[in-house]
Amino acid sequence: MKSLIGLLIAGALVMGSGTQVSAQATNEESSNYKLTANDLLDFRVFQEPELDAVVRISGDGTATFPLVGNVTIGGKTISEAIDILKSRYKDGYLVSPQVNLTVRAYAKQRFTVLGQVQKPGAYEMQGTESVSLLQAIGLAGGYTRIADPANITVKRRESDGKERVIRFNAKRMARGGDDASFMLKAGDVVTVGESLF
Template sequence: MQRSRFILAIGLMASLAGCGGKVVLGGDPQLSVLDATELPVPRGADLSGGVQPYYVGAFDRLTIDVFGIDELAQRDIQVDANGKISYPLVGVIDVAGKTAGDVEKLLTERLKASYIRDPQVTVNIKEMVSRVVTVDGEVKRPGIYPVVGRMSLLRVIARAEGTNEFSKLDDVVIFRTVAGQRYAALYNLDAIRHGAYPDPEIYANDVVTVGDSRSRRLFKDILAVFPALATPIVIAVDRLAN
């Protein structure tokens, strides 16, 4: 019986070794795969919301006030799905990809054209809906998270409550779209944690995926079936996984 278990364990260990191959990134002809340090920075038009400054995007809520005009005071307006708002005396304007300051200038120009003398316009972003990053794969809480201020890969992973026991730390990919072109870069999270190279910045609309260590997952299944062989398999799998 012990001999049969040993033979089966050896076979499973061989399978583990086959799972530990080098990760290959890419294959999609529409995807440009670059070195990790070369991902381009998104332009304002690439973002539903940006980072320092914030660019207005679909479904964001704005508070717009024109000083001294009661009909235009403290109006809460939601940006529609096409990035546009409708405002009295101005009509429909496109605000997507613009900062709050840009919207102020645009409204001021339009109100002047409507014969309002020296309009004092204030635009504040009341609710940020469009500035998000998607975190997927082997993290404790995959999901969509708001990008507040400057965000980095380590901070985004922490926002998702960190990696889990099956995370493959050298298989972390950031997907980004710039000017209609999709890009991807492969990172080693453990190397970043140890200062081997800089923690990359994360922007709105990025998608971060953390790979699955199949060898560790299979190893846990082995322990459930063969608990008596735990110690020698732990040593072997640890060597294989690293």
């Protein structure tokens, strides 16, 4: 009986530590998340309830905050945005502002899967959610009979505005190749080629 209780306690400890790791990974992902157009944010300043607001980031990356007006926070992490806001509020408004900013609703971001898949079209991912290339093909219903998994391209618009085309062999990826964990970004266009025979 004692050994059974010991096993149960050990199992609970292992499960508990696993939960902490996944929670930590989620926090790490959200702390690296870059704010984007259409994100809806909760804004608070400690002991300044009249400044509380719900704001949306506009297409140009700005959001309008009480007293300070438009502030560019698009492309910044939450902690970077908080630093910018603290600086703006210190500049003539508050002595030592304690700013809190959280994402209430992430903007919907899309990627597109075209070519030889069962359900071509646009698919959504939100916030810190990430989708691998192989998962995207799965979401699109998998390959058609005439698909060529060794001939897949991803078109991606880089931050400098240039379009980049990346080629993949999904057969090799499925076997655990180097690029097996390639993650898609919003705006990516995946095209699955057609087999020639």
